[in-house]
Amino acid sequence: MTATLDRYRYAVVVALNALMLLGHVHWLPPAYATWLFALLGLSIWRARHEVRTAPAWLRLPLLFATIGLLVYTAGSPVGREGGSALLGGLIVLKLLETTQRRDARVIAAAALFFCMIGFLFGQGLTLTLYLCAVAILAFLALHVVSLDGERDWPTLRADLRRGFSLSACVAAAAIPLTIVAFVFFPRLSSPLWGAPWDATQGKTGISDRMRPGQLSSLWNDDTPAFRVTFSGPVPPPEARYWRGPVMWQFDGQEWSRTDLYRGVSPGEIRYERGSVTDYEVLMEPTERNWWFPLDFALQAPEGTRLGGDGQVTTFRPLIGPRKATFRSAWRYQLDVQPASGQRWAATQLPRTGSPRARELAAAWRERHGTDDQAVIDEALGLFRREFSYTLEPPPLGGDPVDDFLFNTKAGYCEYFASSFAFLMRAAKIPARVVTGYQGGVLNAAGGYWIVRQSDAHAWSEVWLEGRGWVRIDPTAAVAPERINRGSLAAALPEAASWYSEGWGADWRNRFDLIARYWRQAVIEFDAVRQRNLLQQVGLEDMSWQALGSGLLIFGGIGLALGAWLSLRGLGTRTSDPLLRAYRRFTDRLARAGVAREAGEGPVAFGERAATTLPRAAPAILELTRRFAEQRYGESAGDADSSHRRRLAQELRAFRVRA
């Protein structure tokens, strides 16, 4: 049966699409998202009088424009991001040729699918709740288009109200079944096909290249990078450096990693016993290959490798959230005897460029002879005296090192670390740049530490005779508060206080605690956790058959419970206000001791109630008579009559006076 949509139902479907898109704006390219919303606006505008199919001369150019914009903004219409964005665009374009109920249903189903795709781009609690709410609205849309007859605004409003309570009630009743299925559903031990991972596209966090100015996108990114729970002693604030990629090579513009030390174990390491600590890191997905252990990791957990420069790498990118246990020592001496080639690699500079910086370094070297520490102090002194810390530094010209050192003299960690390492190498001191995070805030309620993206940091290490690799953080020389209170506080001392310390931080901590529970209970629930959980309740056998029968048994119970709850919950609901009022009336009588029996007619019940409650008898009989007349008599079905309304009011106002 084909049924055409009227413009009210069409508007419901368009609204569903708008809400669906809202759940995706965090990853869709902004221009593309704006375009899709504009298409939704166009659909609504075209359907202002009646729902019509857009002519091909309109649909085809819009399709090409959408794909063109997608390629322009997202790079390609394939891959995880491009493919998902294309699907969203096609769903929105489908609206332009939707006139039938059948199309509307397909769109609602596709919207559900597209909502699920959103979890490829984020798995947070808020997003999950939002997308589940959109799912309820998709069912609401399915419900609204299922009803027949021409709609106007009041009837649509009634449909929406009924549909919403129905969909929400059914979805709420589905929660027990969902949880049972979630716990028992057999997990795949290995994926059926490859993960949708775009090798070219790192999303968040710190990359394996460093160019001054690059980290700035992270300052405002307040999402957690990882969470740390210490089982050993907690390092003091000035030691909370989380070691990421180590940059060895500099091409005049950009620092980059080398694979030279990936396969090598660290050289000799000496550490203070009192500074050794064990901790667990809960890593957010980065789609990159490295962890950020506390500087300096002594052991790498299973599945990772501790490289020669202290970097912990994985074989596969961290697509999903991961958890691992590390042991680190924060007071250590590394490579007092340098590994072969390290000193050479750490003094390489581009053949040309940055002449003034080289000159300056050569002058320091000449002044201090072989005293490396004195050269370092010169550089730090220079930074402290003449440089300023800002999150919005002026742009650098063609030679970034010289331009920063002698011209702009303002920047943040990357600028200082990069130029410091350059100066050191120019003075023949082996130096490298380390990126990672610095800081972390205790979530007292959860007993763990959060390190956020905005804590991203870059510092330098120099190799000194007899001391090995020594961490020098030139940013600390310029803005010591960066190390103590974070980058935002260093840049905006007064504005940031409420945010990072006052009630704002309090709320953020609470929210983060919930987010962590969510992460532990849901996001990280895998085959191993499933086994642990089920073994606790006595299920040893974890075969597909055992899980399947558990799913059937408990799922059946959950289904029956949900069906019973929702049918009962909705059964007492009716759109007829008179009947609702009459139920209130019978409820009151039931509380007074006269309950209406199943199948007992209103008149018979009224008479019985009147004999049992003689004091209220006249009122009971009168209301019953009028109710029977309105509901079953001549005027039954005339919902708008004022008699019915008045009777409903009186039924609601009825009291049994004891």
Place this chain on the structure above:
Amino acid sequence: MPATWREDLMRFAERRLPALTRYRVAEPLPIRLHARRVYILPTRFGLVFAVLLVAMLIGALNFNNNPALLFALLVAATTMISFHHNVGQLNRVELRSVSADPVHAGQPIRLRLHFHAGAGADRPALVLDQDALSHRFALTAEGDGEAVLDVPTTRRGYRGVGRFRLWTDYPFGITWSWSVLHPDARVLVYPAPEPNAPPLPTGDPRAQGSRLRFPGDDWHGLREHRPGDPPKHIAWKPSARQERLLVKEFADPQSQAVLLDWHVLPLHREARISRLTRWVIEARDRQMPFRLRLPDTELGPGHGPLFAAQCLRELALLP
């Protein structure tokens, strides 16, 4: 909505499932639906939806993406619980009566099926089907409603109302549940009237002699005096005005009625019924009294719609 494959499936189900065939025989009214005689299957959209759900589940499992899995499971569980709501729409619906105003064979008869919804939610989108006909209607919880189907008729006489299918794809259009109703009820179909029948056999009363019986008891009119008229029937005042003798004439009402006689019609059986039907309708519409003589009975004289209905019923039920 019913596609051919679905009809095939229905037929197969009726062959295979005794529970379905049990309701193929007519059963007495009222018929109260309960969950055991309500059947449920996915709609075509429901099948698409199922494929989509499976794709969502496999995708979520493959990427080990637990929030996505939770989402897909929530959608699946909501869908499954909606099955119960779909069946609940028909559960406790009661067919209380089937009635119809008689029509003539060949005209569609308007069947009125009176339904009552038991406790539970409102039933806003019920559909009643018979063959290619369908009617959508709504019932509020514990309320009454009527479904109307204009069913074609071909033959006179009592007609069983046949099997109905009551179905709904409410609330989400993912599944449809149905139940077969075969009430033991019949409605009357009058014979078809002859299209171009000769006029009512009224004719000239005296020529035909069958229409009036003189003298009678009721006042009929004035006529010229004929020898032998009783003197007390002479209407003196009109006679004085007319300057000739007029008498008051009395006639029996019975003698006034048209006789519609089965036996005098030189036609075969159904054609006779058809012509008599036409004449009864005509006499009814002209408010004329008439008598109907049938092979075994004679009706009337009488007039008006009630008498006509009685006559039509007799005609309809002729063997």
